[in-house]
Amino acid sequence: MSVVRSWSRVKEIARKINRELVLGKSIEALRDLRVEFVKAYEEYINSLPEDKREDMFGHFRGKLIRKKDIPKLLLEDDKLFEMFVRVYGR
Amino acid sequence: MPVRKNVVIVNPAFEPATEYGYPYIERIYKNIKDFYNVGYCPKDDAVKDIVWSKIKELDPLSLVLFGHGNTNVYTGQNYNIIFRVGEVPKELVEGRIFLVLSCLTAKELGKHFVEDLGAWAYLGWEEEYGFWVSHIEEFLGTISTAWSKLFLGELPSIGDVYDYIYKKYTEYYEKYKEKEPDVAEWFLWDRDYMRVIGDKNAHVVKEVKIYHTKIHSQHTVEDTKISWEEREASVKVKGYVEVVETGERLKDVVLKVKVFLDGRLDTEFDVPVKEGGFDFEYDRRLDTFEHTIQIKIILEGFDRSNEVVERYVGDEHLITVRLPLLKTKTKIIAWTEKVKKKSTSMPYSTYNIVVGFKVVDEHGNIINVEEDEFTVEFRDATGYSSGSVKKKDSTFSAESYDLLIPTIRTKPFLVECSITYKPRDPRYAPAYEVLWIPIESNVNWKNPTVWIIILIILLLAGLLSTNP
Numbered sequence: 001m002s003v004v005r006s007w008s009r010v011k012e013i014a015r016k017i018n019r020e021l022v023l024g025k026s027i028e029a030l031r032d033l034r035v036e037f038v039k040a041y042e043e044y045i046n047s048l049p050e051d052k053r054e055d056m057f058g059h060f061r062g063k064l065i066r067k068k069d070i071p072k073l074l075l076e077d078d079k080l081f082e083m084f085v086r087v088y089g090r
Numbered sequence: 091m092p093v094r095k096n097v098v099i100v101n102p103a104f105e106p107a108t109e110y111g112y113p114y115i116e117r118i119y120k121n122i123k124d125f126y127n128v129g130y131c132p133k134d135d136a137v138k139d140i141v142w143s144k145i146k147e148l149d150p151l152s153l154v155l156f157g158h159g160n161t162n163v164y165t166g167q168n169y170n171i172i173f174r175v176g177e178v179p180k181e182l183v184e185g186r187i188f189l190v191l192s193c194l195t196a197k198e199l200g201k202h203f204v205e206d207l208g209a210w211a212y213l214g215w216e217e218e219y220g221f222w223v224s225h226i227e228e229f230l231g232t233i234s235t236a237w238s239k240l241f242l243g244e245l246p247s248i249g250d251v252y253d254y255i256y257k258k259y260t261e262y263y264e265k266y267k268e269k270e271p272d273v274a275e276w277f278l279w280d281r282d283y284m285r286v287i288g289d290k291n292a293h294v295v296k297e298v299k300i301y302h303t304k305i306h307s308q309h310t311v312e313d314t315k316i317s318w319e320e321r322e323a324s325v326k327v328k329g330y331v332e333v334v335e336t337g338e339r340l341k342d343v344v345l346k347v348k349v350f351l352d353g354r355l356d357t358e359f360d361v362p363v364k365e366g367g368f369d370f371e372y373d374r375r376l377d378t379f380e381h382t383i384q385i386k387i388i389l390e391g392f393d394r395s396n397e398v399v400e401r402y403v404g405d406e407h408l409i410t411v412r413l414p415l416l417k418t419k420t421k422i423i424a425w426t427e428k429v430k431k432k433s434t435s436m437p438y439s440t441y442n443i444v445v446g447f448k449v450v451d452e453h454g455n456i457i458n459v460e461e462d463e464f465t466v467e468f469r470d471a472t473g474y475s476s477g478s479v480k481k482k483d484s485t486f487s488a489e490s491y492d493l494l495i496p497t498i499r500t501k502p503f504l505v506e507c508s509i510t511y512k513p514r515d516p517r518y519a520p521a522y523e524v525l526w527i528p529i530e531s532n533v534n535w536k537n538p539t540v541w542i543i544i545l546i547i548l549l550l551a552g553l554l555s556t557n558p
Contacts, residue, residue: 064107
């Protein structure tokens, strides 16, 4: 799948989750969408050239994360999941 | 009243995220340290006690804070809490500008600083500040540049800093939105959650005026011959520094003077510029040979600032003085007297050469000198050898020892004869002359016998190579 197409899928699901969160749903209640989001994000990462998957993400509240490790962490870390959904689901 | 020229910079580095950010904050420090008194708190100094005491000591107008944070807290090295809502005395914050690269602090801490503690302005982020390492120059480099520009007066206010980062991050979003949309989205996120709380017109430098300088000078040279061997040279320089834009004469600055003698640094010293300009003197005892004195006058750039920074761009000015030879110039006139073949053998024959020479002054008058003031060397097919010098009235002759010259010469062989005069009398300058003495070719190509001999040699060589 192309970068653009796989990315639009990530955004679409992120927006759905974001809307639900704004409406007051809990993260636990959005488990299926969360898994869907993570899969879409994984597909997006796989559509990138190999070297881009090794890129690192950092922020000044937590640790540095390798891009290809992000999908797995999105399932485990609620705060990270919420942050990524907010950034990508705008 | 916080001091405009004083800045406190807090720059922790203790885990990957801060270690990646550290050089960008250090870059701000390096960019501004010549123009500000910076209370720099890097790494282990990025802790509450040190930062608070720096603020109390310097009373800085502005603070650059970098590190991990949350809505109500800003931390330094190893998450040491430097500021937390409700725990900061007003005097540490009031009237100051805060530039805070951290997550979420604009949400509560920034507001608290401005609304409750009277900070002049606070630039920070209301949400997480995220970055990608592969684009760190664009993420953090942009912030480093923008904040440096605020201190250097290139961006006048904190509002301009905000606009600069906003514009750059928008450009980067556009640049990467097709190829790396996940990275591009973070530029938008960071852009949209950047906040300026308080006065957007808050400024560190009100205005920077650039002035160019020009050094003007006049000089006089006194070159006194003390003896044939020694002179006293003195260069007196006076001048002034003009401010090009205003035509005024600059005062209360210090010039650096570097004096080069024959291309090498001889001395350097500082010269103050006073009301009427500057003056200095360079005195040197030298020998009576030719010399070149170069005097480089340097004014380094500097700032004069209070509300308005006046930046003076420096200038360099070069004076060149040439000191002439103070001895009588001399010249060697040489000629070939005799070329004699002594013996013939293969591959070299021996020759004996006699040259004659005399030393004259610049008017052509013969100078009376002695044999031991000369060195004569001949060069034959094998190298150099010295010749013996004899005095004959007012002229000299130099005879070579046995010179080895190739016996078969298809073209003239040139024997080099160099004569060096090193005067004992200090009135005279040394002299050097080279004479080329040809030993003519001895192969006549028009003679058929030569060709017959060559043919025989070639035949013999051929026979030898086929019948070993």
